[in-house]
Amino acid sequence: MQYDLIVLGSGPAGLAAAVAARGRGKTALVVGNRWQDSPLAKAEKIDNYLGLPGRTGYALLEAFQKHAEDAGVEFVVGRAISVMAWNGFSVAVGSDVYQGSALVMAPGVVRQAKFPGEPEYLGRGVSYCATCDGMNFRGRDVVVAGRTPDAPEEAAFLQRIGCRVTYTAPKRPDNLPDEIPFIAAGKVEIRGEQTVTGVVLDGTEVPCAGVFILRASLAPTDLLPALETDGGYIRVDRAMATNISGVFACGDCTGAPLQVAKGVGEGHVAGLSACEYLDKQNK
Amino acid sequence: MALQHFNEASFDQALAQPGLLVADFWAEWCGPCKMLGPVVEQLAGTYDGKAVVGKVNVDEEPELARRYGIMSIPTVIFFKDGQEIDKRIGVMPAEEFTKIIEENL
Known part of the structure; x- marks a missing residue:
C-alpha cells in the first residue's frame, strides 16, 4: 500500500502532521497505538491548550482523532517494528508492509529503558x-x-x-x-x-x-539507526527536518516542552515540510 | 543466475559449490522479511554470475532454519566455499549486504 506520507505515532503531533498533509491533498497513513492507550488519555486536565482550557486529555485526543478521520487520514493500529529507507520508505507492522514517499516520526518519548542484555x-x-x-x-x-x-x-x-x-x-x-x-x-x-x-x-x-x-513503540534510533539525536531527542531544524532526507520529526520525540500545544504546532510544520519535500520529488 | 528459492536439497547442492552463497531466511508472515525481499532480489541481479543469492522459506524448510539456529527473521547468512562467514539479523540497508559480498568475492 503506497502513501505520500506515513506518520509513526498517533498522538497530537502525528495527527497534526497528517491533517496538514491532507490539507495539501496528500494521502496520509498514521501508524500507532489506539489513541485511548496514549499516556495523554490519562491526563485529568489540560489548561494550556489555547482556546480550549480545562479539557481532559481523553476529550482532546478524541477531538483530534475525529478531525483526522474526517480529513481522510487513514489509520493502522499497531507498532512499527521495522523501517527501511529504500525507494522511499517501507514500514513493517506485524505481517504487513506499508510504503510512503516521506516519513514523519511522532512516536512520543519512549519512556522505558532497555533491559540489561x-x-x-x-x-x-x-x-x-x-x-x-x-x-x-x-x-x-x-x-x-x-x-x-x-x-x-x-x-x-x-x-x-x-x-x-x-x-x-x-x-x-x-x-x-x-x-x-x-x-x-x-x-x-x-x-x-x-x-x-x-x-x-x-x-x-x-x-x-x-x-x-x-513496548508501546520502538525507539526511533532502533527503527532508523542513521537518525541523529541530541540528548536522546531527535535533532531537527526549523522545518522539522531530520538529518535523513524525507524524514521529519515532531512532538515529544524532538524534546521539551512535552506539551500538546507544542506537539500540534510542530506536527503542522512537519506535515507541511513533508509536502514541500514531496512536491520537489515529483518535479 | 537469478534469485534462487531453495529447498534443503538445492541448498545443500549450492553449498557444496565453491564461491559465495547468500541465503535470506524469511517467511510469508513476517513484514520485515517482505520489506527486505526486493533488496535481496536486486542483489541476485547485481551479482549474477559472481555469487549465488537465494531465499529459504523457514516455514517450508524448518530443518534448514534449525540447522542454522534461526531465531529471528529476516536473517541473511553468507557462506564462502561452504563455510558460514557472516550473518546479518533484521532489516539492513542494501549497502550493508553489498559490502560483505564485495569483501568476499
Whole structure:
C-alpha cells in the first residue's frame, strides 16, 4: 500500500502532521497505538491548550482523532517494528508492509529503558515481534515482557502457535488468558550464552529460549539507526527536518516542552515540510 | 543466475559449490522479511554470475532454519566455499549486504 506520507505515532503531533498533509491533498497513513492507550488519555486536565482550557486529555485526543478521520487520514493500529529507507520508505507492522514517499516520526518519548542484555541478545532469542519470530520458538519456553495493553493478545497468539509462554509485567493485566502463567516483576534481565538461556525477573531466574519484549513503540534510533539525536531527542531544524532526507520529526520525540500545544504546532510544520519535500520529488 | 528459492536439497547442492552463497531466511508472515525481499532480489541481479543469492522459506524448510539456529527473521547468512562467514539479523540497508559480498568475492 503506497502513501505520500506515513506518520509513526498517533498522538497530537502525528495527527497534526497528517491533517496538514491532507490539507495539501496528500494521502496520509498514521501508524500507532489506539489513541485511548496514549499516556495523554490519562491526563485529568489540560489548561494550556489555547482556546480550549480545562479539557481532559481523553476529550482532546478524541477531538483530534475525529478531525483526522474526517480529513481522510487513514489509520493502522499497531507498532512499527521495522523501517527501511529504500525507494522511499517501507514500514513493517506485524505481517504487513506499508510504503510512503516521506516519513514523519511522532512516536512520543519512549519512556522505558532497555533491559540489561536486551541489545546483546536481540535476534538471538530477544524479539520485538511475536508475529515474525513466534514460529521459530514452537515447542519451546518463551517469556513475554508485556508493557502495552495489547501485549496479552500477542502472548495468547504465541501460546496458540505452540510456544510455552510465561508472561511478566509489574501487574497482571486483566486481559491475560488464565492459562498463561504470570510472574509479577518490574526488573527484567536477559541471560544467555550465544543465545538466550533465561531471564531474571526481580532476582529469580526463569529458563527460556526466547524473550518477546513488547513496548508501546520502538525507539526511533532502533527503527532508523542513521537518525541523529541530541540528548536522546531527535535533532531537527526549523522545518522539522531530520538529518535523513524525507524524514521529519515532531512532538515529544524532538524534546521539551512535552506539551500538546507544542506537539500540534510542530506536527503542522512537519506535515507541511513533508509536502514541500514531496512536491520537489515529483518535479 | 537469478534469485534462487531453495529447498534443503538445492541448498545443500549450492553449498557444496565453491564461491559465495547468500541465503535470506524469511517467511510469508513476517513484514520485515517482505520489506527486505526486493533488496535481496536486486542483489541476485547485481551479482549474477559472481555469487549465488537465494531465499529459504523457514516455514517450508524448518530443518534448514534449525540447522542454522534461526531465531529471528529476516536473517541473511553468507557462506564462502561452504563455510558460514557472516550473518546479518533484521532489516539492513542494501549497502550493508553489498559490502560483505564485495569483501568476499
